[in-house]
Amino acid sequence: MALVAIALLLFCPPLIIVVDRLPSFNVGWLPLYLFSAWAVVIGLTAWLMEHRAGH
Amino acid sequence: MRTELIILGTAFGYLALLFVVAAWGDRRAEQGRSIIGSPTVYALSIAVYCTAWTFYGSVGRAAEYGPSFLLIYLGPTLAMLMAPFVIRKMVRIAARQRISSIADFISARYGKSTSLGALVALMALITITPYIALQLKAITVSHAVLINYPDTANATLMDERFWMDKSLWVALVLAVFIILFGTRHLDASERHEGMVAAIALESLVKLVAFMAVGVFVVFVMFEGPAALFAQVAATPALVDSMRLDNAPGGVTGWVGMLVLAFLAFLTLPRQFQVLVVENVDEQHLTRASWLFPLYMLLINLFVIPIALAGLLLGGSTDDPDSFVLTLPLSAGLEGLPLLVFIGGLSAATGMVIVETIALSTMVSNQLIMPLLLRSRRLHLSTRGELAGWLLGIRRVAIVLILLLGYLYHALIGDSYSLVTIGLVSFAGAAQFAPAMLIGLYWRGATRQGATIGLIAGFLVWCYTLLLPGFAQSGWLDAALLTEGPWGIAWLMPYGLFGLENWDIYTHSLLWSMLANVGLLVGVSLFTRPTPLEQTQAALFTEAMHPNLQTTALSSSLWRGQTTQGALKELLVRYLGAPTTRRVFSHSSTKSAYAADEPATAELITRAEQALAGSLGSASARVLINSVVRGEALDIESILSILDTTSQTLEYNRRLEQKSQELVQIGEELRSANERLRELDRLKDEFVAMVSHELRTPLTSIRAFAEILRDSIELPEEKRQHFLGVIVHESQRLSRLIEEILDLARLESGRLTLNPVPLDLAALARHSIDTIAHLHKERGIELDVNLEADPAMVIGDQDRLEQVIINLLDNAGKFADRDQPKVRLALYRHRRHFRLSVEDNGAGISADERERVFEKFHQIQQDSDIPRGRPKGSGLGLPISRGIIAHLGGRLWVEDAKHLGGACLTLELPAAPDAANPS
Numbered sequence: 001m002a003l004v005a006i007a008l009l010l011f012c013p014p015l016i017i018v019v020d021r022l023p024s025f026n027v028g029w030l031p032l033y034l035f036s037a038w039a040v041v042i043g044l045t046a047w048l049m050e051h052r053a054g055h
Numbered sequence: 056m057r058t059e060l061i062i063l064g065t066a067f068g069y070l071a072l073l074f075v076v077a078a079w080g081d082r083r084a085e086q087g088r089s090i091i092g093s094p095t096v097y098a099l100s101i102a103v104y105c106t107a108w109t110f111y112g113s114v115g116r117a118a119e120y121g122p123s124f125l126l127i128y129l130g131p132t133l134a135m136l137m138a139p140f141v142i143r144k145m146v147r148i149a150a151r152q153r154i155s156s157i158a159d160f161i162s163a164r165y166g167k168s169t170s171l172g173a174l175v176a177l178m179a180l181i182t183i184t185p186y187i188a189l190q191l192k193a194i195t196v197s198h199a200v201l202i203n204y205p206d207t208a209n210a211t212l213m214d215e216r217f218w219m220d221k222s223l224w225v226a227l228v229l230a231v232f233i234i235l236f237g238t239r240h241l242d243a244s245e246r247h248e249g250m251v252a253a254i255a256l257e258s259l260v261k262l263v264a265f266m267a268v269g270v271f272v273v274f275v276m277f278e279g280p281a282a283l284f285a286q287v288a289a290t291p292a293l294v295d296s297m298r299l300d301n302a303p304g305g306v307t308g309w310v311g312m313l314v315l316a317f318l319a320f321l322t323l324p325r326q327f328q329v330l331v332v333e334n335v336d337e338q339h340l341t342r343a344s345w346l347f348p349l350y351m352l353l354i355n356l357f358v359i360p361i362a363l364a365g366l367l368l369g370g371s372t373d374d375p376d377s378f379v380l381t382l383p384l385s386a387g388l389e390g391l392p393l394l395v396f397i398g399g400l401s402a403a404t405g406m407v408i409v410e411t412i413a414l415s416t417m418v419s420n421q422l423i424m425p426l427l428l429r430s431r432r433l434h435l436s437t438r439g440e441l442a443g444w445l446l447g448i449r450r451v452a453i454v455l456i457l458l459l460g461y462l463y464h465a466l467i468g469d470s471y472s473l474v475t476i477g478l479v480s481f482a483g484a485a486q487f488a489p490a491m492l493i494g495l496y497w498r499g500a501t502r503q504g505a506t507i508g509l510i511a512g513f514l515v516w517c518y519t520l521l522l523p524g525f526a527q528s529g530w531l532d533a534a535l536l537t538e539g540p541w542g543i544a545w546l547m548p549y550g551l552f553g554l555e556n557w558d559i560y561t562h563s564l565l566w567s568m569l570a571n572v573g574l575l576v577g578v579s580l581f582t583r584p585t586p587l588e589q590t591q592a593a594l595f596t597e598a599m600h601p602n603l604q605t606t607a608l609s610s611s612l613w614r615g616q617t618t619q620g621a622l623k624e625l626l627v628r629y630l631g632a633p634t635t636r637r638v639f640s641h642s643s644t645k646s647a648y649a650a651d652e653p654a655t656a657e658l659i660t661r662a663e664q665a666l667a668g669s670l671g672s673a674s675a676r677v678l679i680n681s682v683v684r685g686e687a688l689d690i691e692s693i694l695s696i697l698d699t700t701s702q703t704l705e706y707n708r709r710l711e712q713k714s715q716e717l718v719q720i721g722e723e724l725r726s727a728n729e730r731l732r733e734l735d736r737l738k739d740e741f742v743a744m745v746s747h748e749l750r751t752p753l754t755s756i757r758a759f760a761e762i763l764r765d766s767i768e769l770p771e772e773k774r775q776h777f778l779g780v781i782v783h784e785s786q787r788l789s790r791l792i793e794e795i796l797d798l799a800r801l802e803s804g805r806l807t808l809n810p811v812p813l814d815l816a817a818l819a820r821h822s823i824d825t826i827a828h829l830h831k832e833r834g835i836e837l838d839v840n841l842e843a844d845p846a847m848v849i850g851d852q853d854r855l856e857q858v859i860i861n862l863l864d865n866a867g868k869f870a871d872r873d874q875p876k877v878r879l880a881l882y883r884h885r886r887h888f889r890l891s892v893e894d895n896g897a898g899i900s901a902d903e904r905e906r907v908f909e910k911f912h913q914i915q916q917d918s919d920i921p922r923g924r925p926k927g928s929g930l931g932l933p934i935s936r937g938i939i940a941h942l943g944g945r946l947w948v949e950d951a952k953h954l955g956g957a958c959l960t961l962e963l964p965a966a967p968d969a970a971n972p973s
Contacts, residue, residue, distance in 0.1 A: 004136045011129050011313060013306045020299040027287050028297045031122045031359050038125075038132065038352055045136060046345035 003044060010037040062201055062396065069260075069397050070228050070404070073253045077236040080252030091251045092335055094342030099255035100329045101347045102262075104131060104320065105354055106186075106406040107193030108477040110261060110399045111376045113355060117362035118375035123302035123309060124358065128351040130316025138344045141321070142330055144495060146340070148598045149331045153668035157327040157487060158417040163672040164494040164595045165502035166588030169425045172673045174506060175487060176421035178513050179324050180414060180456075182483025187410055187460030189476040190403035191222040195464070197399045198222075200377050201392055204384045222464065225400075226457045229407050233457075234450045237412040247412065251333050254409060257401040262354050264398025265379070269357020271391055272364045272382050280360060287363050296366075297359070304558025311561025315478075318485035321492070324413035325406060332413075407457070415452040420671030423448055428677055445629070445669065478560050479520050485564065486512040489572045497579075498592045504579030512571030519563035523548045587676075617683040619654045622662050625682050630669055638665050659683060744911040748791055748929075752784040759784075794930040798910065801937035808851040808941055812966045815846040815855070815888055816881055822859040823879065826867075835867050835875040838953075842882040847966040850942050858935040858946075862892040862959050865931065869914070869957060870894040876954055884962065887944070891960040893951035904948040908936050932959075939963070 009015060011034075019033040083090055090096060109127075116124035134141070145160070154160045158179060162172030236249045277283035287293045295301065302309050320326055334340075365378030368385065379399070383391040424445070489512070490505040525531045526548075539547040549559050551566050584592065619639075626635040638661050654662075659679065666675035759777040763769065769777075800806040823839060830837055866877045876895040881888065899907060899914065906912050911929035932946075939946045944963035951958035 001140075004133060007133055007136055011133075012310060016299060016309070017306065027284050027359070027363065028294060030299060031297055034122055034125050034129075035352070035356070038129065038348070041132065041136070042345050042348045042352060045348070049139075049341045049344055052341070 003041070003048065006044070007041045010041065059202060062198065062393065065393055065397060066198075066225070066400055067228065069400060070225070070232070073257070073404070074232060074235070076256050077232070077249030077253040079249070081236065081249035084246075084248035089248055089335070091246065091248050091255075091333070094336075094339040095346065096251065096255045097334065097336075097339040098343040098346035098350065099258040100251045100333060101326070101343055102258035102350050102354075103254050103325055103329055103405045103409050104323075104347075105258070105261065105351065105402060106477075107190050107197075107399055107403040109354065110265060110402040111193055111197065111379055112477060113358045114362045114365065114378045115374070115376035117358050118296075118366055118378065120303055121297045121299075121301040122359065123299075123312065125355060126309065126312040127316045128348075128355055130313050130318075131320035131351065132348040133313070133317050134320045135344045135348055138340045141492070141495070143337055143340055144598050145327075145331050146334045146337055148595055150334075151598070152594075152672060153664045155332060155420060155668060155671060156413055156417045157322060157324050157491070158421045159667075159671045159673075160327070160331075161487065161490050161494070161505065162421065163667075164491070164591055165500075165505050166585050166591055167672045167676040168502050168506075168588075169421075169673040169677070171490075171502055171506050171509075172421035172671060173425060174509060175490075176414075176417035178483065178486065178509065179417055180459075182480050182486075182516075183324060183410055183414060184456070184459050184463050185476050186480040187407055187456070188464035189480075190407050191226055191461055191464040192476075193399060193403050194225050195222040196377070197380060197396055200380045201384075201396050204381065204392075223461055225404070226407070226461050229404055229411070230454050230457050233408055233411050233415075233453050237408070237415070237453070238446055238449050246333050246335055250408060250412070251329070254329070254405050257405040258350070260401040261398040261405075262350065264394050264401070265354050266357065268379055268383055268391060268395050268398075269361060271386075271388075273357065273360045276364060276368075276382065276386060277360075283360055283364060283367075286367055290367070293363060293366055302558075304561050308558030308561050311558060311564055315481055315485055315560055315564050318488040319481040322484045322487040323410075323481075324417065324484070325409040328409050328413040407460070411453055411456050414456050415449050418452040418456070419445070419449040420669075420674060423452070424670050424674045425677070428674055443631075475524070479524060482520055482560055482563050482567070483513070483516050486516060486567060486571055489568070489575050493572070493575060494592070495595060495598075498589075498596045499579055500575060500592070501579040501582045501584045502588055503582045504575045504577070507578050508571045508573075508575030511574050512567040515567035515570050516563060519548050519551060519566060520559065523559070617654050617659065619649060619652050619658070621682045622654045622658065625678060626662055626665065629678065630665055634665060634669075638662055741910060744929075745795060748911065749788065752788040752791070755784045756781050756788070791930075794934060797934050798930055798937070801934060801941070806937070806941065808854060808938075810849045810851055810942065812847055812968075813850055813852050813855070815848050815850075815890060815963065816841045816844040818852065818855055819859055819879060819881055819890060822856050822863060825856070826860055826863050829864070830867055830877070833867055833875060835870060835877055837863075838876065838878040840878065840880040842880065843888055844881070846881055846883070846888040847968065848888055848942075848963040849966050850963060851938075854938045855942070858938055858961065859890065859892075861931040861935050862961070865959070866892045866894040866896075866957075869896040871896055871956070878951075878954055883965070886965050887962045888965055889960055889962045891958050893954045893958040894956040895951070895954040896956040898951065898955070899948050899957045907948060908932050908946075935961075 016030065016033070020028070020030050022029045080090055091100070113124050113127070116127075148154065148163075149160065152163055154163060156176075158172045158175035161175050162168050165171050232253075233250075236253070237247055273280050273283055277286070299305065299309070302312075304311060321330075361378055361382065362375065365375060365382055369378065369381060374381075380392055380395050383395065427448075486509060490500075490509055494500045494505065522531060523536055526533055526535045536547065536549060538544065539550075545551070545553050547555070549555070549557075549562060551562070554562060554565070557565075623635055623639065626638060630638075639658070663675050663679045666678055669675075670678070759781050763774060763777055797806065819839075819841065823837065827837075863877065863879065867875065870877055871894075874895070878893040879890070880893075881890045883889075903914060907914060910933050912932075913929050936946045939961050942963060944961060946959065946961045949958050949960060
C-alpha cells in the first residue's frame with residue numbers, strides 16, 4: 001500500500017505542477033519526469049514482489 | 056512493393072499464423088503441457104489493454120495534448136500495484152464460483168441476480184461495441200494509408216463499398232478464429248489456452264513493431280534524441296504542447312483521467328477476461344504486477360518522439376493518429392510500414408478477439424439464457440441435450456457482435472476520432488466499478504442499490520458523453536451543447552449544474568460516479584438484502600478468509616434435497632454426458648451412482664458450479680432450484696461457520712503457542728537436569744579427591760603411630776623422627792582441611808573479607824620475608840622488582856598475603872631444579888596494579904593454563920624430572936583465584952617474559968585515590 005501511495009504522490013499534483021514549472025529544457029521536464037518516476041515505481045514493485053516471492 | 060496483394064497476403068498470412076499458434080496452444084493444453092502456466096505469458100495477455108488506440112491513437116493524443124496521454128497507462132499501473140489486494144481477491148472469487156464474465160461477477164455478488172446480470176451485459180454491449188468498431192476502423196484506416204500514401208486515406212474510403220472494406224473480411228476471419236478457439240468448451244470459466252497464447256504473441260508483435268518505428272524515427276530520421284529535441288526546442292509551440300497546461304482540463308482533468316483509466320482497466324470486459332477468468336494461478340499476479348507496467352512503459356517510450364517528429368515534418372496536414380505509418384512511408388521505406396501495419400493489426404485483432412469472447416459469454420449467459428429458461432419449450436420436461444444448442448447461441452452471438460461492431464464503424468465511426476471513441480467507452484465501463492469494488496468490501500451493498508446506482512450512472516454517462524457525441528455528429532440539435540435542453544443552461548451536457556470548462560471525460564466521470572456511488576450506498580442503507588444476497592455478500596467480502604478455502608465450507612453451502620438421478624438428468628441436458636460424468640466422478644462420495652439415492656450437499660454444489668461455468672451463476676441457480684427442494688445456507692449459517700472456524704483457528708493458535716512454550720520449558724528442564732547431573736558428578740569427584748587427599752596423611756600418621764605403639768624398644772632417634780613425621784603430616788592435614796573450608800566458604804559466598812586500603816608493595820615485601828627462609832632452604836634465587844611503590848589497592852591483608860605466599864611457594868616448587876630462580880614484579884597497568892610471579896621451570900602449556908585453577912588439579916610433570924618434588928594440595932590456586940575475584944580482580948597464567956617458565960599474574964584495581972593521581 002505504501003507503494004501505491006508513493007505512485008499516487010509521484011503521478012498527481014502538486015508534484016507534477018512543480019516539475020512542470022521548472023525552467024524549460026528542450027521539450028520540458030514533465031515527459032522526462034513522468035517516464036523516470038514510472039520506471040522507479042516499476043523497479044520498486046519488481047524488487048518488492050520478487051523479493052517477497054523469494055521468501 | 057506496397058501492392059494490395061502483398062499487404063492483404065501479409066495481413067491474412069499473419070492471421071493464419073494466429074490460428075496455428077492458437078491450435079498449438081490448445082494441443083499442448085490437451086497434452087497437459089500448458090504454455091499459459093507462465094507469469095510472463097499472463098502479463099503479455101494482459102497487454103491486450105494496448106489496442107489500436109494505443110498503437111495509433113496515443114501518438115495522436117500526444118501530438119494534441121502532450122504527455123497527458125500517459126495517464127491512460129499510469130492508471131492501470133496503479134491498479135496493478137494493488138493487484139495483490141484487489142485483483143487477487145477477484146481471481147479467488149471467480150475461481151471458487153466459476154465466474155465467467157464481469158456481468159456474471161456482479162450478478163453473483165448481488166444474490167445471483169438475473170436482472171442485474173442482464174443489465175450489466177446490456178450496458179457492456181452498448182459501451183464496448185463502439186470500442187470494437189474503433190479497432191475495425193483502425194484496420195481500415197491503416198490499410199488505406201498504406202495503400203494510398205502520399206494521398207490521404209479519406210478520399211478513397213468515401214468511395215469504398217462495404218464489401219471492399221478490408222476490416223469486414225478481417226472481422227469475418229476473426230469470427231471464425233473466435234468460434235474455433237473461444238467456444239471449444241461450453242464452460243466459459245475454463246481457460247482458452249490457444250487464444251491466450253495467440254494474444255501473448257500479438258502483444259510481442261505490436262511491441263516490436265512500435266519500438267522499431269520509434270528507433271527508426273529517432274535514430275535514423277533524426278540522428279538521435281538530442282538532434283530531435285534540439286529541433287523541437289527551436290519551435291516554441293511544440294515545447295508548449297508538452298506542458299501541463301496543454302492537458303485537457305488542466306490539473307483537474309489530469310487527476311480525472313488517471314482515475315478513469317484506473318477504473319476502466321479493472322472493469323473493461325476484456326481486461327476482466329484476461330486478468331480474472333483466464334488466470335490459472337494467483338501467484339502469476341506477482342510477476343504481472345510489474346511486468347505489465349514495464350510493457351506499457353516500453354510501448355509508450357517512443358510515442359512523444361514520434362508525435363514531435365510527425366509535427367515537425369508533417370505539420371498539421373497529416374492525421375496525427377497515422378504518424379506511426381506516415382513517417383516511415385515519408386522516408387520511402389517499404390518493409391517497416393508493413394511491419395507497423397501488422398503491429399496495428401495485432402493490437403486491433405487481439406482486442407477484438409478477447410472483447411468478443413467476453414461479450415458473447417455475457418450475451419449468451421446473462422441475456423439469452425435467462426430468457427430461454429423462462430420459455431416453456433426449454434423446460435426440464437422436454438427431452439434432448441441442450442449443450443450443443445447453447446454453444447450455437449454463443450457462436451451466433453460472436454458473429455452478431457462483430458457485425459454490430461462493423462456496422463457501428465461503417466455507419467457512425469467516421470464521426471469520431473480514435474481517442475474519442477476509446478475514452479467514451481472507458482467512461483461507460485467505469486460505471487461497473489462501484490458495484491464491483493464496493494461489493495467486494497462492503498457486505499451491506501444490496502442488489503437494489505447496485506441496480507439503481509448502475510442505471511443512474513449509465514444514464515448520466517449517456518447524457519454527458521453519448522448524446523453530445525450524437526449532437527456533434529449532427530444527429531441531434533447542436534444547441535443542446537451550447538444552450539442545454541429546452542434552453543436550460545444548467546442542464547448543458549458538458550456543463551451540468553454550472554460545472555463548465557472541465558475536461559468532458561472528468562466532468563462525466565464526476566457526475567456519473569456521484570450518482571452511481573451515492574445511490575448504491577444510499578439505497579443499500581434503506582433496503583434489506585435477500586438471504587441469498589447476504590450469503591453471496593459474505594462469500595465475496597470474506598473471500599480471503601482462510602476458512603473459505605476449505606472444501607468443507609463450500610460443500611456445505613447446500614441444505615436442499617434432491618436425488619442423484621434428477622441432478623444427473625439436469626446436467627446431461629444442459630452440459631452433456633461427458634461433463635456430467637466429470638462432475639459425478641470428482642465427487643468425494645465414493646459410493647456408486649444410484650438414481651434414487653439423495654444427492655450430497657457437495658454434489659449439488661459441484662453441479663451448480665459446473666452449470667455456473669457454462670450458463671452463468673444466475674441461470675445455474677435457477678436450474679438447481681428447479682430440482683432441489685430447500686435452500687442454500689443463509690447468512691447466519693455462513694457467519695456461524697466463519698465464526699466457528701475462526702474460534703477453532705484461535706484455539707489452534709493458542710494451543711500451538713502453549714505447545715511451543717511447553718517445548719521451551721522442556722528444553723530448559725532438560726538443560727537444568729543436565730547441569731544437576733554435572734554438579735552431582737563434580738560433587739562425587741570432589742568427595743573422592745578430598746577423601747584421597749585426607750587419606751594420604753592419615754595413613755602416614757596411623758602407620759607411624761602404630762610403629763611407635765608396637766615397637767617399645769625403638770631407638771630414640773627413630774622415635775623422634777617418626778614423631779616429627781606424625782607432626783608434619785598432622786600439620787599438612789590441618790592445612791588441607793583449612794583450605795577445603797576456605798574453598799567451601801568461597802564457593803558458598805560465606806568467605807568474610809575485610810577490604811581496607813593497603814599497600815600491595817609493602818605486602819609483597821612482607822610476604823617475601825615470610826617465605827625467604829623456605830626459599831633459602833631450596834636454594835632459590837629471588838629477584839624482586841617493585842616498579843609501583845607504593846601500590847595502593849583495596850583488599851584484605853591476610854588473604855592477599857596468603858595469595859602472594861601461595862604464588863611464591865608454587866613458583867619455588869616448579870622452578871628449575873638445578874638453578875631455581877623466581878622473580879616477583881609489581882607494576883601499574885592503567886587503573887590497576889599487577890603483581891606477577893615468574894619461575895624458570897618448564898612452564899605451563901596453553902591447554903593447562905585454565906585447568907590449574909580447577910580443584911585438586913596437579914600439573915603433569917615431565918617423566919625426566921625426578922620425582923620427590925614437593926607437591927601441593929591442588930587447592931591453592933583455586934582459592935587464590937576466588938579471593939582475588941572477591942576483591943574485584945583477576946588471576947591468570949601467562950608466559951614468563953624474563954625467566955622463561957610459568958608466570959602467574961594477579962591484577963587488582965587501584966584504590967580510588969591512587970587511581971587518579973594528581
